[in-house]
Amino acid sequence: MYVCGATVQGVPHIGHVRGALNYDVLRRWLVHSGLDVLLVRNVTDIDDKILAKAAGAGRPWWEWAATHERAFESAYETLGCLPPSIAPRATGHVTQMIELMQRLIDGGHAYAAGGDVYFSVKSFDGYGSLSGQKLDDVQQGETLAEGKRDARDFTLWKAAKPGEPSWPTPWGPGRPGWHLECSAMATSYLGAEFDIHGGGVDLVFPHHENERAQSNAAGDGFARFWLHNAWVTLSGEKMSKSLGNTVSIPAMLENYRAVELRAYLIQPHYRSTIEYSDGALAEAAQGFQRLEGFLRRVGTAAGEVHIGQVKPEFAAALDDDLATPQAFAVMHNTVREGNTALDSGDEKGALELAASVRAMTDVLGLDPLSAAWADSSAAETPARQALADLVAGLLEQRQKARAEKDFARADAARDSLANAGIAVEDTPNGPVWTLKDHN
Secondary structure, three states, X not given: OEEOOOEOXXXXXXXXXXXXXHHHHHHHHHHHOOOOOOOEEOEEXXXXXXXXXXXXXXXXXXXXXXXXXXXXXXXXXXXXXXXXXXXXXXXXXXXXXHHHHHHHHHOOOEEEEOOEEEEOHHHOOOOOOOOOOOHHHOOOOOOOOOOOOOOOOEEEXXXXXXXXXXXXXXXXXXXXXXXXXXXXXXXXXXXXXXXXXXXXXXXXXXXXXXXXXXXXXXXXXEEEEEEEEOOEEEOOEEOOOOXXXXXEHXXXXXXXXXXXXXXXXXXXXXXXXXXXXXXXXXXXXXXXXXXXXXXXXXXXXXXXXXXXXXXXXXXXXXXXXXXHHHHHHHHHHHHHHHHHHHHOOXXXXXXXXXXXXXXXXXXXXXXXXXXXXXXXXXXXXXXHHHHHHHHHHXXXXXXXXXXXXXXXXXXXXXXXXXXXXXXXXXXXXXXXXXXXXOO
């Protein structure tokens, strides 16, 4: 798998990391299914925006890029993404880019002009088929510079400009174009043809269209399957720094645990747009807490919960274009079955169902009992801490009333909790509370 990673121009927000999470789930499911997955997720560390923002901040471009690359890696790790097999940087693969350009020029698909190198769109039959466009309708958003033969031709290499970084090539010093970078890096690590190429839906054109064209024109089979995740939007618009409508990950983690934010971002189908709202995030967090609470309740009542087997319906959902909404539904249905079994005294049945729930959450990178989330699950967000304090107070009142044999007051405290959606179970170690499953 090759996944278009970050252009490290600034601090990541939840829109940036959604795609990485989607492809992390895909990777986990492929591995669970018995496949050995090699995942390449690139870093674009040289780009017009990086240069402009670094200059505006009065900082070296390489330092600006490295700083924000670390911020992205931290965000990926915080939200439970497995590390990629390799995370190549564009600036580390200029040699491979030069070789690819030479192949294209030799084949008549590219040409040099004034230190720039362009791909000739008309030279490649089938250009536009990935994005469903006709050649006559294509607009690259590039200018018709001197020496450029066709406005639709896209830039492979940009001639050096004063004050900008550059690398030597047979056609003069300069820096790489965005599209060229990914083709060179993907084939460097995955070979001339590989299985899956992923990225955001906004990359279909021109980025992925141009990647495919230049790679195929050079004789490489390139990607067999293309996957595109949808955006996270706010007020109907794609989250972007230019719109000023970003929601930063640190801000999210002030009120929600990282595992809850992960659940929120992976539950919708990867091709469905997520319209961000506080209410939707809170609902997703509560949904995860129901899964978590069930596993802990069974562990307290019936013993340690091991990882079992995923439900067949769960497997069928993920095999069907990674249908995570249906996969989550299977998990919650299993929780309801498990709670019913536990309530009826069937601890063995509840334990088996809990093992299945744990297996399914493990596939999604959400296992509440895993070492990865042990600290996260124990850590209380301000909202959950406030809830815990209120519940603890009511439970204390209930215990005191029971000790005084004032069962009416004890039942009233329990009813208050139940009406608030909180289930209380009396155990040998004291009362245990969980959020009820309202699905």
